[in-house]
Amino acid sequence: MKVFQKLTNERFARPAARFMQLACYFAIGFFILCTALSFMGRQTFSLHTQTGSFDQAIYAEEDHNPHSRGMTVHTSDSIHVWSDDGNQIDPRIQIGLSLMYAVTTVPIMLAYWFLSRLFANIHRGQIFTEQNASCLLWYGLLQFFTALLVPFIKLLICWLTNLVAEGRVSIGTGQSMLSTLVPSIAFIVAAYIIHYGVGLQDEVDHTL
Numbered sequence: 001m002k003v004f005q006k007l008t009n010e011r012f013a014r015p016a017a018r019f020m021q022l023a024c025y026f027a028i029g030f031f032i033l034c035t036a037l038s039f040m041g042r043q044t045f046s047l048h049t050q051t052g053s054f055d056q057a058i059y060a061e062e063d064h065n066p067h068s069r070g071m072t073v074h075t076s077d078s079i080h081v082w083s084d085d086g087n088q089i090d091p092r093i094q095i096g097l098s099l100m101y102a103v104t105t106v107p108i109m110l111a112y113w114f115l116s117r118l119f120a121n122i123h124r125g126q127i128f129t130e131q132n133a134s135c136l137l138w139y140g141l142l143q144f145f146t147a148l149l150v151p152f153i154k155l156l157i158c159w160l161t162n163l164v165a166e167g168r169v170s171i172g173t174g175q176s177m178l179s180t181l182v183p184s185i186a187f188i189v190a191a192y193i194i195h196y197g198v199g200l201q202d203e204v205d206h207t208l
Helices: 002-007 012-038 090-121 131-146 150-164 177-207
Strands: 045-051 052-057 078-082 168-172
Touching: 012 090, 078 090, 090 131, 090 150, 090 168, 131 150, 131 177, 150 168
Parallel strands: 045 078
Antiparallel strands: 045 052, 078 168
């Protein structure tokens, strides 16, 4: 009980909220960097060519044999790319890979932005407010969107890429759907609790 009281003490909660706000900014910057690396051709995938198959290949290289993979990004998706008749990777496939990466990171960056606003308000001592409820709701909805709809958008991008590109790309996605879906629903419920608390506070204020 004493530990719980210490952890929920305002003197501890406000600095913790400030730290989490900065952590959200760091996460946003990290995902911006990762998205840029993906568009620079630094995203890894399994490559299949006429001369063999290569794991963790990237578009921005000539030699696909295993070597240092510094400054590269990857996803939990299983991505396979087949080269064209000239044993090259079609640039349109690279564009498709980057779009599939961005469709995941952009909603996550927006979600962390709303979460940073929430922690900023808590740091200022503003707890039961409509803005906090809205931030929690948007965070939950964006995470819900990422878990439930993004895999289908990736499959659509993959299909469209194969229509216009020489060579072929395939993706196995949705592996982390459940682990993201459950917390997103929890945040939506938390948003309702905050909204309900704000309503009760308004009723008390009007009664007084």
